Amino acid sequence: MEQMITNPQQRRWRVNVRGIVQGVGFRPFVFGLAERWGLAGFVRNDSAGVTIEIEGEERALHEFVTALQREAPPLARIEQVSIEPLALAGERAFVIAASQAQAQRRTLIAPDTATCADCLREITDPADRRYRYAFTNCTNCGPRFTIVLDVPYDRANTTMRSFPLCEQCRAEYDDPRDRRFHAQPTACPACGPQVRFARGVGSGEIGSETSDRLDPLVAAATALAQGQIVAIKGLGGYHLACAADDEAAVSRLRQRKQREARPLALMARNEAAAAQLCIIDPAAHALLTSPARPIVLMPRRPAAPVAPSVAPGMQTLGVMLPYTPLHHLLLAEYAAAVGPARVAAIVLTSGNLSDEPIAYEDDDAAQRLEPIADAFVTHNRPIHMRCDDSVARVAAGGPLLIRRSRGYAPAPITLARELPGPILACGGHLKNTFALARGREVFLSHHIGDLENLPTLRSFHEGIAHFERLFDITPEVVAYDLHPGYLATQAALAMPIERKIGVQHHHAHIAAVLAEYGHTGPVIGIAADGSGYGPDGTVWGGEVLVATCAAYERVGHLGWLVLPGGEQAVRQPWRVAAAALAQLYGPDFWRLALPFTHQLDQAAWQVLARMIERNLNSPRTSSLGRLFDAAAALAGMGQIARYEGELAILFEQIADPWQPPYPMPLREPAIAGGPFTLDGLALLAALVADLRAGIAPAAIAGRVHHGVAQALVAACRRVRDERGLTTVALSGGVFQNVLLLETLASALQADGFTVLIPRLAPPNDGGLALGQVAVAGAICSME
Structure with a gap:
């Protein structure tokens, strides 16, 4: 021009x-x-x-x-x-100039962000007017996603609209040289939200404010130090808190919350307190102190001063640092209340009963959390969108997101190429996230959770509607998982969107990695998880694919295991282990001199054996997650999983990484041109031989991990020899296992492969929606 x-x-x-x-x-x-x-x-x-x-x-x-x-x-x-x-x-x-609305909105909303250093100095400075003010923020920090109602992002379009600015705050807000210029959530003690402390009263309502004249956060800290459970309203919802080193309090919290064994997250007052609990390497430190402030899984110190019930059987702890002024002030008061002899750390876990979405509205929190909490810390700033804490760990030198939520969502993931049109991806059933996408931007949602009940499904639908409004996206295509029983799939099929594209579960896992790296493919994709719907009617989960975003070919997979009782076998891994022994040694396997067979309920097994014989509710599976479950059960990690993948997680925790691998041979296809298989039963047979020889479980666990890694390397070599491919994408929930991921990635790189590890989205089902967008976009682009 x-x-x-x-x-x-x-x-x-x-x-x-x-x-x-x-x-x-x-x-x-x-x-x-x-x-x-x-x-x-x-x-x-x-x-x-x-x-x-x-x-x-x-x-x-x-x-x-x-x-x-x-x-x-x-x-x-x-x-x-x-x-x-x-x-x-x-x-x-x-x-x-004043903001201007337009017909088409393309604004991006920032995630909620941890308190900046300037604001932290203010709340700890007695001379500052925001001294000890729990809602201090500026344009460099504070709530964003959880308070925004609409765009443009102005105060009138946030939940702060009911708090008129005082004269001093207005002057800062209007001064372009001030760091609070148009900081929409800005406030001070004179004009902003207020904290209160209340005792639970057993009535389904949050009780009256405490009668003592203590500061609400002093009262809360005192209650925590005395062993009470306190519900705390945070950025994206309520948490349940108790003293991290008080076994009676932690056990009581578990009992009331109905969370039997899954590890609980901790919040440490500062980096020094976190270092009392965990070994923090530079990469973990970078995650821990990042503006996102996720929960970071790190190796626990042998003498870490935490209650045994915080993380039973785990060699890691999930720790986060304070990310709001309220948290900073509360943890400082807690440290003063317990004194230097106790660690300045509290349990801070989602405010819900197990399997429910986190409570974020005050009335709902009163109803659901009053039976759990002895007291409440509340405030009068409404939360518009619930948002759980994010969870991450360090793997292969970089971050590995386990849950992408607060601090990350709804920042977009940018694609290398434009999508042909707007797409909604509905994700999976467990660890659900959805995604809305347009142009090159994929807005992967905050963590919705397991779609097991009506409240979580309602949260799923509410989240989609909110994203559609915020980002002005009307999807023309909806992508979904092929499993007909998934509630997300059923929701997608019921939507009034004409173009619907089903995406195979493991293809979506690999496509998510391709989308993140802007890789066109084809690549060798190793998709390893607990289960996913296979087009052949079996349960997939240990897959070797040759994949692009548009298409995939299954060139190999784990050899078949049996799931007696279907989903029950996931919750009771002894079933998979017993069925594997029957495959290996015949119906009299229970005579083997093993601790596992001595503990086996033979009457229960006989019922399952008849089910398998008659092919009743005993699907075949190629799942690597189930192979780890079976190995862990045989090695003595337990027979029942109290939460998803518990035995396999404990198995990783005890593994001695300096062990030789068990054999897991690559078997040629039964039918010419069909997929090869990796013989997991041979690995289990070697494990049984070691058990009978008295080899320690830690050594057995190490050999299993190295055996699986060695077998996957052999599979990649096979595909390289046949197809000339040298790039490997790794995804699926099994790759939350850092020992396996790092062992495999290192071996592949040493053998000349380029390895793509998911960094921007979780490898588990929390990343499926990103892959569904990539597949649907690629298919539509070809039409």
Whole structure:
């Protein structure tokens, strides 16, 4: 376009900036740059991002645009900058203009972000007017996603709209040189939300405020130090808290919450307290202290001062640092209450009963949590969207997300290529997330949870509607898992969207990795998990695929195991182990001199044996997750899984990593051109021989892990030899097992393979929706 100018030294540009550029201090940053370079014009928020018009010398305009991208605020994420020349307007000043709504909205909403250093200094400074104020924030930190109702991201479109700013806060809010300029959640003790402490009264309502005159957080800290359970309203919902080192309190919390064994998360006051609990390497430290502040799984110190019931049988602890001023203040008071002899850490777990979504509305929290909590810390800032804590660990030198939620969602994952149209992906049944996508942006949702009940399904539908409104996306295609029993699948099929695309579960796992890396494929995909619907009517879960986003071929898989009783075998791994022994040694396997067979309920097994014989509810499975379950059960980890994958998780915890591998041979296809198999039964036979020889469970666990890794390397070599492929994508819930992941990745890299490990989305079913978007987009692009 020809530039319209009257002065050859002067130019005027319109600069459109797209990305996470609202609610992160971007406009005052632009204002400061304009002042630095002596430019006139304006900046404003709109429904697409930020629009800037600048006028001045051409050299200064170029410097401005360069600095715009190099020096952006810490929470900003610039996706695109476009420049359009304009006619000179003769302006003399630069201003921040009012927001402007447009017909099509393309604004990105920032995730909730941990308290910044400046705000933390203020709440700990007795001379500051925000001293000890639990809702202190600025444009560099604080709530975003959980309070936003609509876009543009202005105060009137957040749950802070019911808190008019006082004179001092208004002055900060209106001053483009202040870091609280247009910080929508900003407030102070004079005009903002307030905390209160209340005792539970057994009535299904949160009780009256405590009669003592203590500060609410002092009262809460005292209650925690005395062994009470306290429900705490946070950013994205309620938590349940108790002292981390009080076994009676932790056991009582487990009993009331009906969470028998799954590890509980901890919040440590600071890095020093976290270091009392765990060994923190640099990569874990980076995760722990990042603005997202996830729960980080780290090796526990041998003498970590935590109650045994916090993480039974685990060599790791899940620890997070405070991420709101309320948490910082509460943990400081707790440290003062317990004194230096006790660790300044509390259990902080989701405020719910097991399998329910986290409570986030006050009335609902009163109903559901009052039977669990002895007291409540509440406040009057509404939460609009529930959002659980994220969970991560370090694997192969980088982050591995176990749950992507607070601190990460709803920041988009950017694709390498444009999608042909807007897509909704409904995800899976367990660890559900959904995704809405348009252009190159995939908005992977916060953690919804296991779609096992009506409240969680309602949360799923509410979340989709909220994302559609926020990002102005009306999907033209819906992608879903092939399993007909998944509630997410049933919801997708019932939606009034004409184009529906079913995506095979394990193909979606691999496509998610391809989407993250912008890889076109084909690649060797190793998809390993507990179960997924196989098009052949069997339960898949240990798959070797050759995959692109558009298509896949199953070239190999784990040899067949049997699931006596179907889903019951997942909850009772002894069934899979016993069936495997029957496959190996015949019906008299129970005569083997093993601790497992001595403990076996022979009457129960005989019923299952008849079921298998008659092929009644005994599906075949190629699941690597079930192979680990069987190995763990045989090695003495237990017979019943109290939560998903418990025995396999405990098996990883005890494994001695310096052990030789068990054999797991690659077997040629039974039918020419069919998939090869990896003989998991041979591995279990070697395990049984070691058990009979008295080999320790830790050594057995190490040999199983190395045997599986060695077999998967052999499978990749086979595919490389036949297809010439040298890139391997790893995904599926089994790869939450860091010992297996690191052993396999290292061996593959040493053998010349390029290994793609999921970093932006979980390898488990929390990442399925991303893969479903990638597959549906690729299929539609070919039409």
